[in-house]
Amino acid sequence: MLEIKGYRKTFHAGTPNQIKALRGVTLSIDDGSFVVVIGTNGSGKSTLLNAVAGSFLADEGSILLDGSDISSWPEHRRAKLIGRVFQNPFSGTAPGMTIAENLAMAARRGHFPTISWALRPRLLEECRERIATLKMGLEDRLNTPIGGLSGGQRQALTLLMATWQRPALLLLDEHTAALDPRSAERIIELTSEIVTAHRLTTLMVTHSMHQAANLGDRLVMMHRGEVVRDLSGEEKKRLRPDDLLAHFDRVRRREMLDESAAEMLAERYV
Amino acid sequence: MNLLLGSLTIGLILSLLALGAYIAFRIFDFADMTADGSLTLGGAVAAILLVSGVSPLTATLAATVSGVMAGTVTGLLYTRCRIHPILSGILTMTALYSVNLRIMGKSNISLMSVNTLAAMAEQLCQPLFGSGATLLLWGWPVASRDVSVLLVTALLVLLVNLLVYLFFRTVLGTVMRATGDNPQMVRAQGTDTGLMITIGLALANGLIALSGALLTQYQGFADVQMGIGMLVWGLASVIIGESLVRGGGLGFALSGVLIGSLLFRLMVAIALRFGLNPNDLKLVTALCVFAALVLPRWLESFGNAGWKRGRHA
Numbered sequence: 001m002l003e004i005k006g007y008r009k010t011f012h013a014g015t016p017n018q019i020k021a022l023r024g025v026t027l028s029i030d031d032g033s034f035v036v037v038i039g040t041n042g043s044g045k046s047t048l049l050n051a052v053a054g055s056f057l058a059d060e061g062s063i064l065l066d067g068s069d070i071s072s073w074p075e076h077r078r079a080k081l082i083g084r085v086f087q088n089p090f091s092g093t094a095p096g097m098t099i100a101e102n103l104a105m106a107a108r109r110g111h112f113p114t115i116s117w118a119l120r121p122r123l124l125e126e127c128r129e130r131i132a133t134l135k136m137g138l139e140d141r142l143n144t145p146i147g148g149l150s151g152g153q154r155q156a157l158t159l160l161m162a163t164w165q166r167p168a169l170l171l172l173d174e175h176t177a178a179l180d181p182r183s184a185e186r187i188i189e190l191t192s193e194i195v196t197a198h199r200l201t202t203l204m205v206t207h208s209m210h211q212a213a214n215l216g217d218r219l220v221m222m223h224r225g226e227v228v229r230d231l232s233g234e235e236k237k238r239l240r241p242d243d244l245l246a247h248f249d250r251v252r253r254r255e256m257l258d259e260s261a262a263e264m265l266a267e268r269y270v
Numbered sequence: 271m272n273l274l275l276g277s278l279t280i281g282l283i284l285s286l287l288a289l290g291a292y293i294a295f296r297i298f299d300f301a302d303m304t305a306d307g308s309l310t311l312g313g314a315v316a317a318i319l320l321v322s323g324v325s326p327l328t329a330t331l332a333a334t335v336s337g338v339m340a341g342t343v344t345g346l347l348y349t350r351c352r353i354h355p356i357l358s359g360i361l362t363m364t365a366l367y368s369v370n371l372r373i374m375g376k377s378n379i380s381l382m383s384v385n386t387l388a389a390m391a392e393q394l395c396q397p398l399f400g401s402g403a404t405l406l407l408w409g410w411p412v413a414s415r416d417v418s419v420l421l422v423t424a425l426l427v428l429l430v431n432l433l434v435y436l437f438f439r440t441v442l443g444t445v446m447r448a449t450g451d452n453p454q455m456v457r458a459q460g461t462d463t464g465l466m467i468t469i470g471l472a473l474a475n476g477l478i479a480l481s482g483a484l485l486t487q488y489q490g491f492a493d494v495q496m497g498i499g500m501l502v503w504g505l506a507s508v509i510i511g512e513s514l515v516r517g518g519g520l521g522f523a524l525s526g527v528l529i530g531s532l533l534f535r536l537m538v539a540i541a542l543r544f545g546l547n548p549n550d551l552k553l554v555t556a557l558c559v560f561a562a563l564v565l566p567r568w569l570e571s572f573g574n575a576g577w578k579r580g581r582h583a
Binding site: 053074075076077079080084086090091092093094095096097101102104105106108109110111112113114115116117118119161162 | 437439440441442443444445446447448451452454455456457458459460461462463
């Protein structure tokens, strides 16, 4: 169970570049729920994920995960509970190291690294079995450096690494945005398979209306650092990509109205 | 022949310095300036302990530990106090100059008539070479002392290299290598990258101090100035090794460092033999590193230009 309470974050506070990225977000996610987050550019959807992962600390508000208050935990400590896949396929794996070495680290996520042999035969066997489930033919290339693989292959491995040990929460940050359409489709299939198989609590940010409509059991729409829509159950099931686009249009139009109205008032009174 | 033996021995000893530089610069991508200070620190600690009658093995071990501590200080300055990497190293290095003077009590300690690892090596190899002061090596008369020291140094350096190699294949070593490769990924896998960098710098400077301790015992004295410019020396070896030994694996990289150090020392010995003024040595070293860094790139662009011209003609 993830609980975000009144989370506020302002970047570059007090400078001309000040950005109020999150303006009091409150969100509670049940165990086993798959939540999709969408929003316009700069709506704070990725910032929300980074806030949960601990890339920075809150100005105000708290985050509870699995009953512990993780608000003040550094990123690496939260990683014990949280599995992550990044937008950039290069972020999730160490390119200069082999597939096996990368997976060996994931197999011990959250434990202090010990002085014991990293690539034990039993672990390699397990690596081979688990990689085979990706159906990418990577199980015979355990000693290949990851840097030589395609973005899709790297994202698949990152997904495998993030879920190697069952995380209390899986964070997916537009993890198909940098991939070609076919790889993106494969990664979405995999995501869906893994999340369903392990009943993982998942928070996924996406820019694809198609993914937003078809994946997950709950949809959260963000705008200007706030949650503006929260659909679940039947309402979420009935949702079509067109409905979402229409909704975005409405938000945008209201926005323009706000701005032009402000301008009109300024002209008249200032 | 004596020249060859001497330069091989120094090359081996300084390969540990190069190994330390490799760990900091290549594995962690951390420009660690502590080296000049920690090399002298190792020499100073070893010398003062040897003079006060401590056994050579204990003295060498203590010197290594002192280097580990120096590296830890640099690591903490960077990770906990958030000081720029280069400045962290410079601060430690500068502070160490005074520390080294304090440890030694004067600027130079002679180890004449003191039991050192070199003397131990001689005793150890006595059954091998007999008691004569000289022996014939492929028809050349050489001091049996020099051969024994070379032999023992080679064994010691190979052992250290093997240990370092094995260490980097452990879970901790793997995570440390990944920290240099992609710190974001290491944090996402639940490890504190700051701690990994600190351990890495401790290890690197431990090796550098070990190198200093061995050098002191080989040359028979410790000098507070002995570390100056040594970092560039280590880097030169790393770069030469990299240009010679190409291959992805860790084993290749480590043996490249060793070969680079040996070759570099040999080149220096030859240059000195043919009349290079020892005062110019650091300048020449710096120029060598410069050339090794820049020439490959220039040659490449040159080659490309030539190839394109050829195709157009």
